[in-house]
Amino acid sequence: MQNRSFYVKSYGCQMNVYDSQKITSILESKGLKNKLDPKSADLVIFNTCNIREKAAHKLYSDIGRVNQLGLKKTIAVVGCVAQAENSEMFRKNKSIDIVLGPQSYHLLPKMLDDLENNFKQINTDFIVNEKFDYLSEQMRPQGVSSMVTIQEGCDKFCSFCVVPYTRGPEYSRPIKSISDEVKLLSQKGAKEIVFLGQNVNAYNDKSNNNDAKLSDLIRAISEFDSVKRIRYTTSHPINMDEELIQEHKSNMKLMPFLHLPVQSGSESILKKMNRKYDPDFYRRTIDRLKKAKPDIEISSDFIVGYPGETDQDFNDTLKLIDDIKFTQSYSFIYSSRPGTKSSTEADNTPISVKKERLLVLQEKLKKIQYSFNNEFCNKTVKVLIENQSTSNPEYFFGRTPFMQSVYIKSNDLVPGHEKDIDITSCNHKSLYGTC
Ligand code: SAH
Ligand code: SF4
Ligand code: F3S
Secondary structure, three states: OOOOEEEEEEOOOHHHHHHHHHHHHHHHHOOOEEOOOHHHOOEEEEEEOOOOHHHHHHHHHHHHHHHHOOOOOEEEEEEHHHHHHOOHHHHHOOOOOEEEOOOOHHHHHHHHHHHOOOOOEEEOOOOHHHHHHHHOOOOOOOOOEEEEEOEEOOOOOOOOOOHHHHOOOOEEOOHHHHHHHHHHHHHOOOOEEEEEOOOHHHOEEOHHHOOEEHHHHHHHHHOOOOOOEEEEEOOOHHHOOHHHHHHHHHOOOEOOEEEOOOEOOOHHHHHHOOOOOOHHHHHHHHHHHHHHOOOOEEEEEEEEOOOOOOHHHHHHHHHHHHHHOOOEEEEEEOOOOOOOHHHHOOOOOOHHHHHHHHHHHHHHHHHHHHHHHHOOOOOEEEEEEEEEOOOOOOEEEEEOOOOOEEEEEOOOOOOOOEEEEEEEEEOOOEEEEEO
């Protein structure tokens, strides 16, 4: 392998961040040095996201910036744009050397070797289990809060979304391979485990005559003494089964916080989106969760300006936000993605109206978030300390059970410990405290 050093840039979801960590481990195990900026690296890897047009476009401007550095570098495009655009990428940008889809990162070292003899390298096959077999051997410490991918892909085909095309069909990792990975992460200091999946609560391991659901996996992992907190993301409302809801009631290691994207509060828009539930179903699901776990808090994703969204549809979304009181959320203007069902639907709403709606929605979410955070002021809350600030060592960072970020001024905190922190102030994003 000629490339002695590499730089990886992640775009997109947590799963991409996790994959980038795995890529880093693989290349380090082959003797390559990880660099924190592209200038000093021989190999530049872009781990791409295709979810919205903006994310995909950013890639090409970033490649341009690397080329402007003037030094010949090997450029690898991996991830969801690589999967979607395939060999077309070589035509769009001549400086790309490798195109590699999300299921085949274990092939990267071989592709780098082969690059020495051949011109360009490409692999966009869907063979998920093979990826996990190879990648689970590669492990570098992640930190107090560590992610573990347990499920990949999606069979839901929401009309707006590229994920079923870029990540392929749903696949669940065997429970044994996940628990081995959790053990290793625990030995390296992990106290919180975050299970990842595009449809994480559709998890169903059927290998070796198993029939393990997400609730079974959570129960199994919570038996490890070293694991103090468990979270999972991202869930689909139709997969919130009774066992999982009851797990929230009975399992004290499962945090009282759930990211459950609703996308819209309008019945007709949800139908057009092919989300497979209506607002009533979503409300009932939250009621069931709150009955089982009264202090659970909910966060969501919203898409504003889906083709044909009327003022009434948008108001239905605002009403749902008022009713549920989401304590954290991500919201986006609808982006038409090539190959998806909704990309062919008529869309007559001006972009200025969509932007205005996004602003109104985000203002509402922000207010709710602030008033939730404000309830913690002058109170004590249990925080898992994740790290110490490098630039300002008298500050530590941690999270509450409800995922709020907390910045703590202290001289004697230890990352990995859970501590009662006195909250002194807040804004809509974070809490501030002392100890
Ligand atoms: N599996 C998750 C979402 C994964 S994608 C779920 O079903 O909820 C993350 C988020 O990106 C989505 O929740 C959605 O809000 C947003 N998103 C996906 N496709 C989009 C598009 N075409 N335009 C705008 N936002 C989109
Ligand atoms: Fe995309 Fe829908 Fe699958 Fe989520 S459930 S990844 S939004 S297709
Ligand atoms: Fe983006 Fe792929 Fe994740 S499209 S959101 S990186 S699954």
